[in-house]
Amino acid sequence: MIALLLILVGLGWVLVFRYRRRNMYKLAAAIPTPDETNLLVGVAHKMMGNTEEIMSSLQRYSYDSMKHNGIVTMWLFHILYFVSSNPFDLEVILKTCLEKDDLHRFFRPAIGYGGIFAPVSIWRRRRKIMVPAFSPKIVHSFVGIISEQSEKLVSSLSKCVGKGMFGSWPFLSAYTLDSVCKTAMGVNINAQAKADSEFLKSLNRLLNVICERIFHVWLHPDWLFKQFPVFNEHQKCIRVLHEFIDQVIQNKREEFQMEKISKDLEVDTHYDLGSHKSKTFLDLLITFSGDEKGYTNVELREEMLTLTVAGTDTSAVGIGFTLELLAKYPKIQENIFQELYGIFDGSERALVKEDLEKMKYLERVVKESLRLFPPVPFIIRKVLEDTRLPSGNVLPAGSGIFVSIWGIHRDPKYWGPEAEHFDPDRFLPERFNVEHPCCYMPFSSGPRNCLGYQYAMISMKTSLSAILRRYKVVGEPEKGPVPRIRVKLDIMMKSVDGCQVALERRPTKLC
Ligand code: HEM
Incomplete structure (x- = not known):
């Protein structure tokens, strides 16, 4: 009986929690999610490994974002992040979302x-x-x-x-x-x-x-x-x-x-x-x-x-x-x-x-x-209010955004089919001609x-x-x-x- 009561209270709490954040869920649903997202933990299980594995997960989400017009969601349990590699969106994000993510609080002491x-x-x-x-x-x-x-x-x-x-x-x-x-x-x-x-x-x-x-x-x-x-x-x-x-x-x-x-x-x-x-x-x-x-x-x-x-x-x-x-x-x-x-x-x-x-x-x-x-390779900023991006997507208030410098720098859309080649002469003044200043940052x-x-x-x-x-x-x-x-x-x-x-x-x- 007590167990049942506890389950009901728990379920009630989850429903109220989700109801309060309905705007966030609605806006997030319009943005693609990586295949490895788990219904309960999001991609948190992919962030448990060592620092090389964490980097490789974030690289994968950056490549996923390139495939989806420069953005994917990245749920860590109930916390919503996005990974963005769209330079047009990032110009807006870096101008308007100036607050650093809460994870930076560990530097405070x-x-x-x-x-x-x-x-x-x-x-x-x-x-x-x-x-x-x-x-x-x-x-x-x-x-x-x-x-x-x-x-x-x-x-x-x-x-x-x-x-x-x-x-x-x-x-x-x-x-x-x-x-x-x-x-x-x-x-x-x-x-x-x-x-x-x-x-x-x-x-x-x-x-x-x-x-x-x-x-x-x-x-x-x-x-x-x-x-x-x-x-x-x-x-x-x-x-x-x-x-x-x-x-x-x-x-x-x-x-x-x-x-x-x-x-x-x-x-x-x-x-x-x-x-x-x-x-x-x-x-x-x-x-x-x-x-x-x-x-x-x-x-x-x-x-x-x-x-x-x-x-x-x-x-x-x-x-x-x-x-x-x-x-x-x-x-x-x-x-x-x-x-x-x-x-x-x-x-x-x-x-x-x-x-x-x-x-x-x-x-x-x-x-x-x-x-x-x-x-x-990544800058993490907080989104304090709903933010409409040039791509048409809206970032909901209360989410966070991983600015994927790694992703923008390797996207063939902006750097051509040889984006991953080591070619210093691409910076020759006569060759350097990126579509947007945020392609290189x-x-x-x-x-x-x-x-x-x-x-x-x-x-x-x-x-x-x-x-x-x-x-x-x-x-x-x-x-x-x-x-x-x-x-x-x-x-x-x-x-x-x-x-x-x-x-x-x-x-x-x-x-
Ligand atoms: C290759 C070397 C470096 C790289 C790639 C680099 C990159 C960055 C990045 C990505 C940020 C964060 C900006 C943001 O959140 O949008 C930053 C901030 C900052 N960097 Fe650097 N940095 C480098 C070297 C340096 C050096 C040598 C100094 C000082 C001697 C420095 C001083 C700062 C300061 C003071 C900030 C904070 C700016 C602010 O929040 O107003 N950085 N850097």
Whole structure:
């Protein structure tokens, strides 16, 4: 009798729940669903595996969406998501759905309300303060630091030369972390010299734990997460990062106090960018937010962590996939080497800003690498109100949307029948002619796009040119034009094998 009563109450609750969401079900029913959708759990059972299996499910739904005018539904139990790869729809979505999905809340204990995942109400002010810090003039003033770190990368890689295949990922992530920490906070983490750096270890472990939490639903509720041993590790990593950054901020405040720099700087929209040439992002954010009356120390820490999280692995992934691709396509690598030889004349001189502008072929290679292997393959946004799209579909309020950068970048509708080929020359100005700007968006699009895209291009071109001038990157050559690299979703999209390549030293002078 009690069991029957419980069943009836349960059924009643389900009916009321579904009735309240009838608009959502009606609108979702008009949009195709992947074949593997289960009536009860949706596709949640396909998201239970490891990070490679999760990535491969999301790739399948992206290909499904290409077949269905750029959109499919993706139910995770009762939560409705869509996977979209239609650039016309995505332009609207990225302009109107600015709120990040709830899954990003797992970053909050670490980075608080740092701009990248903050609610729109907080993000707007933070973005306004951050934008001038990324002006081309300021970003270019970092070339010296980035070049110095690239040279350190070349020398730390030297111990792997001639030793066969090795995973280059730890070298690349240490390089990007050192560059970002030096340009953002003015501190030498020295991750390239010390693989056991507390900061690096804590950052890497924290990102792993957050990723685990996102994909393992039993770790979602805070009270349950606290019962697992991983919670203590999570807290310890956050403590290490916070204490380190807090100390840097404290020192910077004292420096500001002593030098009275704030007196000379105006706090409104008329930034004198010329006078900030050699400043770090931390200096700039203190000044642009209004000095003592501006950001609190906690807000500064949140923004520093945002830059560290947003700027480190993303660029390292971009460099890593490019190296793996070049190992597979030796002819393309040879073209880069010839270009670099022309620029540096075989000398060992350090790179200067003007060299970067001459690396046209390398730039096309990096762009093509970011097209086929975008470090951020999906962006997840919340849909707060019913949103009509140019395709005619309507996204219901309360759903979420996976913007499939992976999908748009590989859709033959926009890239032709050879969409999956590795062909850097498709970015030649005379050949590049996509139907819509959102067909190519490794750095996203719209008001919440990546602020660091110029910084990232400088960092990737500088480090790749430093490596490729000195070393030949070797691997198993690809048999056809479609590169096969196993990938996983580990916050970013990463190479499963940790960017395996071998290195051979180049002769200093060509015969
Ligand atoms: C290849 C390297 C990189 C890629 C592919 C990349 C890609 C992205 C993407 C897809 C977003 C999300 C945009 C959205 O939700 O629509 C983003 C946001 C962001 N990125 Fe990057 N990024 C890279 C490097 C960097 C670097 C080096 C920095 C800074 C040093 C940086 C700073 C940021 C910031 C601050 C945001 C948040 C923007 C906002 O919400 O207002 N990124 N990036």
